[in-house]
Amino acid sequence: MNKHKRVRDGLALSRALPDRSLLTMVAAMSLLIALTFTAAVGAQSLSERWARGAANLITVQVPDPDKTPVTDSHTTGGTRIEAVLGTLKTAPDIVQLHRLDEQELDALLKPWLGNTGTAALPLPAVIEVDLTPGGVLSDDLVSTLTTIAPGTLVEKNDDWRSQLHTVARSLLFCAGLAIALVGTIGAAVIGMATRLGLGSRRESVTILHELGASDGYVARRFASRVAFLSFLGGLAGTLVSLPPIAILTHLMAPFSGNIPSTMQNGESWLSILKASLIAFWQGAAPQSLLIGLGCIPFVVTLIGWFTAQVIVRVWLRRLP
Amino acid sequence: MIRLRDVTWHHGALPNEGQATLRNISLAIPQGGFRWLLGPSGAGKSTLLRLLHMEALPRSGDMEILGTEIGSRSKRSTLARLRQRIGMIHQDFRLMPTLSVADNIALPLRLQKRMEGEISQEVDALLDWLGLVERKKARPVELSGGEQQRTAIARAVIMRPSLLLADEPTNALEDSQAARVIGMLRELSDLGTTVIVATHNDTLVQRFPAPALQLRQGRLFADE
Ligand SMILES: Nc1ncnc2c1ncn2[C@@H]1O[C@H](COP(=O)(O)OP(=O)(O)OP(=O)(O)O)[C@@H](O)[C@H]1O
Ligand SMILES: [Mg+2]
Numbered sequence: 001m002n003k004h005k006r007v008r009d010g011l012a013l014s015r016a017l018p019d020r021s022l023l024t025m026v027a028a029m030s031l032l033i034a035l036t037f038t039a040a041v042g043a044q045s046l047s048e049r050w051a052r053g054a055a056n057l058i059t060v061q062v063p064d065p066d067k068t069p070v071t072d073s074h075t076t077g078g079t080r081i082e083a084v085l086g087t088l089k090t091a092p093d094i095v096q097l098h099r100l101d102e103q104e105l106d107a108l109l110k111p112w113l114g115n116t117g118t119a120a121l122p123l124p125a126v127i128e129v130d131l132t133p134g135g136v137l138s139d140d141l142v143s144t145l146t147t148i149a150p151g152t153l154v155e156k157n158d159d160w161r162s163q164l165h166t167v168a169r170s171l172l173f174c175a176g177l178a179i180a181l182v183g184t185i186g187a188a189v190i191g192m193a194t195r196l197g198l199g200s201r202r203e204s205v206t207i208l209h210e211l212g213a214s215d216g217y218v219a220r221r222f223a224s225r226v227a228f229l230s231f232l233g234g235l236a237g238t239l240v241s242l243p244p245i246a247i248l249t250h251l252m253a254p255f256s257g258n259i260p261s262t263m264q265n266g267e268s269w270l271s272i273l274k275a276s277l278i279a280f281w282q283g284a285a286p287q288s289l290l291i292g293l294g295c296i297p298f299v300v301t302l303i304g305w306f307t308a309q310v311i312v313r314v315w316l317r318r319l320p
Numbered sequence: 321m322i323r324l325r326d327v328t329w330h331h332g333a334l335p336n337e338g339q340a341t342l343r344n345i346s347l348a349i350p351q352g353g354f355r356w357l358l359g360p361s362g363a364g365k366s367t368l369l370r371l372l373h374m375e376a377l378p379r380s381g382d383m384e385i386l387g388t389e390i391g392s393r394s395k396r397s398t399l400a401r402l403r404q405r406i407g408m409i410h411q412d413f414r415l416m417p418t419l420s421v422a423d424n425i426a427l428p429l430r431l432q433k434r435m436e437g438e439i440s441q442e443v444d445a446l447l448d449w450l451g452l453v454e455r456k457k458a459r460p461v462e463l464s465g466g467e468q469q470r471t472a473i474a475r476a477v478i479m480r481p482s483l484l485l486a487d488e489p490t491n492a493l494e495d496s497q498a499a500r501v502i503g504m505l506r507e508l509s510d511l512g513t514t515v516i517v518a519t520h521n522d523t524l525v526q527r528f529p530a531p532a533l534q535l536r537q538g539r540l541f542a543d544e
Binding site: 008009010011012203204207208209210211212213214215216217316319320 | 373374375376377396397399400401402403404405406408414415416417418419423424426427428430431
């Protein structure tokens with residue numbers, strides 16, 4: 001931008017373009033993009049966390065739990081379910097073991113069996129295994145279990161996980177679509193503003209053209225002004241988006257496993273905002289979010305530059 | 321070298337022979353030549369000059385400007401570069417309304433990215449020669465017709481064009497000033513600029529004898 005050295009070619013673009021409305025529109029677009037992007041990043045990190053949680057929960061089904069175990073090393077007289085529980089207790093990575101009692105089984109099976117109750121059926125015992133994050137049940141352990149109690153099923157929650165991934169991907173796709181749409185509308189608005197500026201400088205542009213100014217020169221003059229205004233708008237929109245985004249990341253922190261939120265009931269919005277901004281400043285927000293938000297003014301600048309270039313060059317085609 | 325062969329131009333896209341503004345124009349002017357362009361009002365003088373300035377392109381026929389063949393398929397950048405070598409004094413001056421006299425005159429040099437020091441030297445010399453020094457900061461709307469015309473003349477000659485097209489360049493000037501201007505244009509042609517001057521002023525034509533292009537109803541009659 002030529003703020004210091006004014007270009008004296010008669011275009012006087014600082015007065016030709018609808019500066020204020022262009023700035024406001026671009027700022028509003030940038031705000032929308034920032035919020036959409038934040039929502040997408042938030043949904044992504046939540047779904048990742050939930051998917052990880054789902055992966056950590058494993059169910060083990062033991063048929064005929066009350067029969068004696070098969071292996072001779074466990075001939076202490078217990079039942080198969082006791083032997084299985086005993087083996088699982090010795091395994092690493094396990095946080096918690098829980099055998100579902102009859103009521104819980106009833107609740108689980110109700111959709112399939114109705115209210116008839118489960119007492120009459122030869123049901124397997126079900127154990128919920130809570131693994132540490134990233135922990136696994138080794139194949140050795142699984143084969144030991146099936147030896148002790150033939151027919152034992154170890155069920156990992158892969159279905160859950162893939163479904164969560166699908167949901168997350170769909171959310172991201174929708175957010176991407178929304179951002180692309182807002183960007184396109186933004187380009188259209190910038191294009192109309194450029195067209196308006198060309199209209200008000202029609203005479204000057206024609207004179208410049210007749211004096212031998214190239215299309216590139218005229219397009220560059222308009223594009224740098226439009227890009228400058230777009231940058232300011234983008235910056236303003238992104239800055240305005242920061243307080244709500246800071247609050248959002250602050251509120252989401254406990255769910256996405258970051259720094260726990262210190263919010264209490266009855267706290268005033270002002271102090272929430274203050275705490276949120278401080279946390280945001282200190283890095284509570286994920287890095288990908290910060291990088292993305294930082295890119296917005298520049299992306300908007302690029303959109304402004306290219307749109308103005310195209311509009312001006314097309315307009316100039318009416319002059320030979 | 322300027323060369324036209326069978327050039328036709330009419331307003332609008334459809335050829336309508338009866339109403340064509342320029343019909344079957346053929347001419348050739350060597351580099352450094354000086355030509356008067358004469359003819360009654362409405363004969364097509366301004367239209368021919370606009371064509372030579374490539375503000376419009378021939379509807380048919382061939383046109384060669386400064387050694388370059390011009391047609392609808394000419395590259396836009398080629399035309400722009402050619403225009404930078406052509407000085408044009410429009411009948412209606414066409415000054416940049418937002419710029420001062422000095423900045424208007426400097427414009428062709430600024431577009432060529434010349435050094436500011438060099439530009440102000442050239443501008444000052446022309447302002448002085450055309451008696452515009454006191455008006456250098458004025459905008460076109462604040463100028464008299466004659467002052468506007470002198471500004472347009474200065475802007476057309478400041479970059480020492482290879483081709484100078486002048487559309488009634490002295491009609492707003494006093495006789496003595498008009499003669500000075502035409503004298504300068506003659507000097508330019510002596511230095512190698514091809515000059516074409518459209519005028520109604522017979523006194524000037526007699527005072528500066530040169531070959532003339534006679535236009536009547538869009539047809540050219542050369543009397544050399
Ligand atoms: N863009 C245009 N659209 C329609 N008609 C045009 C256009 N340009 C020129 N003409 C017509 O062409 C004819 C010649 O006009 P031109 O201005 O070239 O005449 P001229 O010889 O310069 O006259 P003058 O001496 O009065 O300046 C006129 O009848 C005018 O109506
Ligand atoms: Mg005319």
